[in-house]
Amino acid sequence: MAEVKEYFHIAIRNLRTRSLRSWLTILGIVIGVFLIISLLSLSEGIKQTINQQLRSLGGEMIFVMPGDISNIMAMFTSGAKLEKEDIGAIERTRGVETVLTMSYQSLVARYGQEGKMVFMSGLSWEKGIEIMERFQGWSLKQGEWPTPGKREILIGKQVETEIFEKPVKVGSEIVIKGKRFKVVGILNSLGSKQDDSSLYLDLSLYQDLTGEKRGAAQMAMVKVRDGSDVNKVAEDIKENLSETRKRRIGTDVADFSVITSEKMGDIAGSIMAVIQFAIIAFAGIAIVVGGIGIMNTMFTSIRERTREIGIMKAVGARNSAVLIIFLFEAGIIGFAGGIGGTFLGAGLAKAIEMYGQVHPLFYFSASITPGLIVFGLVFSFLVGCLSGFFPARRAANLKPVEALRRYE
Amino acid sequence: MAEPVIKLENVWKIYQLGKVELVALKGINLEVAPGAFVSIMGPSGSGKSTILNMIGCLDFPTQGKVFLKGEDISLLTENQLSQLRGKTIGFVFQEFNLLPNLSALENVMLPMIFQGMSEEERRERAKALLTSMGLGERIFHQSPELSAGERQRVAIARAFANNPELVIADEPTGNLDSVTGKKIMEILTDFHKKEGKTIIVVTHDPNIANYSEEIINIKDGQIIANHLTASKVLWQR
Numbered sequence: 138m139a140e141v142k143e144y145f146h147i148a149i150r151n152l153r154t155r156s157l158r159s160w161l162t163i164l165g166i167v168i169g170v171f172l173i174i175s176l177l178s179l180s181e182g183i184k185q186t187i188n189q190q191l192r193s194l195g196g197e198m199i200f201v202m203p204g205d206i207s208n209i210m211a212m213f214t215s216g217a218k219l220e221k222e223d224i225g226a227i228e229r230t231r232g233v234e235t236v237l238t239m240s241y242q243s244l245v246a247r248y249g250q251e252g253k254m255v256f257m258s259g260l261s262w263e264k265g266i267e268i269m270e271r272f273q274g275w276s277l278k279q280g281e282w283p284t285p286g287k288r289e290i291l292i293g294k295q296v297e298t299e300i301f302e303k304p305v306k307v308g309s310e311i312v313i314k315g316k317r318f319k320v321v322g323i324l325n326s327l328g329s330k331q332d333d334s335s336l337y338l339d340l341s342l343y344q345d346l347t348g349e350k351r352g353a354a355q356m357a358m359v360k361v362r363d364g365s366d367v368n369k370v371a372e373d374i375k376e377n378l379s380e381t382r383k384r385r386i387g388t389d390v391a392d393f394s395v396i397t398s399e400k401m402g403d404i405a406g407s408i409m410a411v412i413q414f415a416i417i418a419f420a421g422i423a424i425v426v427g428g429i430g431i432m433n434t435m436f437t438s439i440r441e442r443t444r445e446i447g448i449m450k451a452v453g454a455r456n457s458a459v460l461i462i463f464l465f466e467a468g469i470i471g472f473a474g475g476i477g478g479t480f481l482g483a484g485l486a487k488a489i490e491m492y493g494q495v496h497p498l499f500y501f502s503a504s505i506t507p508g509l510i511v512f513g514l515v516f517s518f519l520v521g522c523l524s525g526f527f528p529a530r531r532a533a534n535l536k537p538v539e540a541l542r543r544y545e
Numbered sequence: 546m547a548e549p550v551i552k553l554e555n556v557w558k559i560y561q562l563g564k565v566e567l568v569a570l571k572g573i574n575l576e577v578a579p580g581a582f583v584s585i586m587g588p589s590g591s592g593k594s595t596i597l598n599m600i601g602c603l604d605f606p607t608q609g610k611v612f613l614k615g616e617d618i619s620l621l622t623e624n625q626l627s628q629l630r631g632k633t634i635g636f637v638f639q640e641f642n643l644l645p646n647l648s649a650l651e652n653v654m655l656p657m658i659f660q661g662m663s664e665e666e667r668r669e670r671a672k673a674l675l676t677s678m679g680l681g682e683r684i685f686h687q688s689p690e691l692s693a694g695e696r697q698r699v700a701i702a703r704a705f706a707n708n709p710e711l712v713i714a715d716e717p718t719g720n721l722d723s724v725t726g727k728k729i730m731e732i733l734t735d736f737h738k739k740e741g742k743t744i745i746v747v748t749h750d751p752n753i754a755n756y757s758e759e760i761i762n763i764k765d766g767q768i769i770a771n772h773l774t775a776s777k778v779l780w781q782r
Contacts, residue, residue, distance in 0.1 A: 453631015
């Protein structure tokens with residue numbers, strides 16, 4: 138085994154002698170591993186953020202939205218609403234404890250001299266505060282909960298400092314559509330950039346402001362009674378809604394979606410799985426190209442060093458010794474590329490994460506686990522060894538006399 | 546007579562160059578006794594290098610047998626042969642053939658690695674060998690930093706590394722000036738005399754052949770004379 142250390146030493150020497158070529162080959166691997174690590178850590182981070190948000194919803198919630206979830210764009214842009222009858226139908230369903238209706242829209246809010254487009258959610262304070270506290274993880278950073286019916290609003294954490302030039306404080310006034318609202322509380326971060334940059338006000342005030350029909354809503358969150366089967370309740374809600382709608386409009390087109398938080402997780406999970414698959418496929422191509430680079434370098438190097446191989450064999454090197462030396466060279470190239478790629482990839486992911494913290498649209502963290510780093514290093518070492526195997530075997534099988542004669 | 550270090554028995558070597566057959570050796574019979582100092586002489590194309598490859602167990606004959614210390618090398622696997630070659634034979638080449646990436650010391654240590662010697666032992670022995678060659682100050686230099694004579698002395702130290710029975714030198718002075726060449730031959734002769742080791746030198750230079758105790762002339766792949774003095778260099782006539 139002691140000689141293996143020497144082989145390693147010789148391999149390092151050989152790489153150093155051809156340092157430019159070695160570095161260029163390493164660069165090829167760096168790029169591939171960099172792609173894999175940065176994309177994987179980001180997509181894993183997004184997945185975790187989504188899961189975290191879903192967990193904060195609690196498993197017992199059901200969401201009812203107008204429109205078909207399989208066409209998300211249409212669902213959010215159609216402006217379809219849940220009518221009063223629909224909400225009644227949901228409330229009547231067996232196993233339903235509370236129905237919390239919500240509406241949201243982007244509006245211009247003025248704070249001091251500044252007007253900014255902000256996202257505004259209306260939800261009924263009376264039922265809402267308790268549910269939001271218990272199931273959405275709402276908590277006050279500052280101030281107090283608003284009183285139902287009063288012109289008081291809550292603001293997300295981002296609104297406090299990021300949206301307007303001047304920080305918004307508890308007690309400040311924000312003007313929306315010419316009406317003054319008093320900021321009474323600032324929420325702690327809700328884990329999503331959009332939620333954190335929203336204004337929250339009582340649903341009835343929201344409806345006055347936007348002209349939305351009283352009793353209607355854009356979305357309903359349903360709290361299921363303890364002991365009821367969430368999926369069964371969701372099915373029943375769907376059925377009741379269909380009947381109500383059929384009576385009213387005369388069609389049975391399913392233009393609403395009833396989703397449990399568990400199913401939402403499934404949907405998000407399957408989308409992320411497709412994205413991650415695509416990432417791995419593309420980054421895999423980059424790695425294969427890098428591997429071919431190693432193979433090319435090794436074949437060239439073996440052609441150049443045929444005579445050296447002959448000398449080593451003449452002085453007693455076994456095939457395995459030559460094989461190990463060349464495998465080490467390829468493996469070291471791969472491993473060095475892996476270190477560089479992992480380092481840069483993790484760095485980029487961290488940089489994006491930091492950028493994401495200040496940008497109002499993104500809000501995710503990169504997930505750089507020790508497992509991912511070990512994977513990056515081991516994987517690149519293996520790619521190196523694998524790409525080096527055929528060249529190394531050719532070197533090992535050279536006949537000493539042929540090798541010595543070559544290039545004489 | 547003691548068992549020969551190397552014995553060639555009716556050795557033929559035929560190279561297939563496309564459709565043309567080139568017969569390099571035509572039934573060579575040769576025995577080299579332990580402790581002998583033999584020169585093999587011949588003009589270029591006479592088959593000297595081929596015979597050297599056979600003696601050095603670097604190649605297998607097309608026909609006939611090669612025995613290294615009584616062992617038929619055709620029965621050995623390539624790895625066993627490498628091992629045996631590394632232990633029994635030291636090579637000195639005309640072009641020195643040092644590994645350019647390694648220092649003089651590491652070049653001398655190289656054959657010992659393949660024999661599984663411990664690092665300390667290797668280092669000690671390599672240092673001692675290089676010092677005895679007058680290279681004590683140059684052990685950490687790589688071969689491009691050494692003069693031709695120094696390189697050849699490193700190569701000789703490497704050939705002696707595993708204390709081999711047999712040292713084969715292929716035109717060892719071919720790339721050296723006459724003064725340096727003389728020094729190199731003195732080192733080889735010394736080794737032969739002091740350690741009683743077998744030396745086979747391949748050369749076309751009668752002055753070099755004169756150092757040896759036995760001269761074998763070959764021409765067209767055959768041994769044409771076996772004699773003691775270089776004055777009988779038959780092929781020159």
